[in-house]
Every structure is written in C-alpha cells, then in structure tokens.
Amino acid sequence: MAFVKACALSELESDTPKRVEIDGTPVSLVRTEGEVFAINDICSHANVSLSEGEVEDCSIECWLHGSSFDLRTGKPSGLPATRPVPVYPVKIQGDDVLVSVTQES
Numbered sequence: 001m002a003f004v005k006a007c008a009l010s011e012l013e014s015d016t017p018k019r020v021e022i023d024g025t026p027v028s029l030v031r032t033e034g035e036v037f038a039i040n041d042i043c044s045h046a047n048v049s050l051s052e053g054e055v056e057d058c059s060i061e062c063w064l065h066g067s068s069f070d071l072r073t074g075k076p077s078g079l080p081a082t083r084p085v086p087v088y089p090v091k092i093q094g095d096d097v098l099v100s101v102t103q104e105s
Contacts, residue, residue: 003091003098010095012036017051017060025101027088030055030071037071038088038099044069045081 006020012031019041020027026041028051041050043062050069053061059068059077067081074084091098 001089001100002102003089003100006038006097006099008095009036009092009097012097015055017053017055019049019051020099022099022101027099027101028060029090029097029099030060032071033058036090036092036097038090038101039069039071039074040085040087042085043067043081044076044083044085050085 004022006022006029012018012029015032017028017030020029027038028041030037032055043050045067046064048064050060050062053063058071060071061068065080068077069085074087089100
C-alpha cells in the first residue's frame with residue numbers, strides 16, 4: 001500500500017472537508033472527532049463533490065440531495081444514495097497527512 005502526502009495537517013480545519021486529488025482520484029479529507037478521514041469525493045448517487053457538503057457526527061452530507069456517508073466506512077445512512085463510496089487509509093507523520101488510494105491485490 002503506497003501512501004502519498006495529501007496535505008499538511010495544519011491545513012485541515014475541524015469539520016470542514018478539503019478536496020484533494022491523489023493519483024487522479026478525487027478525495028475529501030475531513031478532520032473530525034480527533035481523527036482524519038479520507039473518503040472518495042464523488043457521491044455514489046450523483047456525480048457531485050462531497051467536499052462541498054457538511055460534516056456532522058462522523059459523516060459527510062452530499063449537498064445536492066442530502067445523502068450522508070459514514071466517514072469510517074463510506075456507507076450511506078440515508079436515501080437517495082444506496083451504494084457506499086470508497087474510504088482510504090490515512091497516516092499522520094508530523095504535520096503530513098498521508099493517504100493511500102491504491103488497492104491491495
């Protein structure tokens with residue numbers, strides 16, 4: 001699993017998503033509840049950016065239709081979305097936020 005620097009930890013405001021691109025994959029980074037989460041930035045229901053949504057109770061809400069996704073699992077917690085979005089492992093090294101978007105075989 002290859003980890004790459006996504007941003008500096010100091011760039012992440014609490015409960016405010018930040019969109020980054022890692023190896024061509026759009027990722028939403030969220031610092032909440034003392035942790036940093038990385039979730040695919042594209043809603044599984046509609047092709048819109050999740051980083052434009054709001055964060056609450058360790059979930060991110062799609063601004064267009066209101067579906068929320070658990071930041072830990074990517075599973076939707078309400079309609080209209082029925083499919084999860086990918087989540088990615090995160091490591092913190094000093095002030096660097098490292099994310100792996102590669103799939104293990």
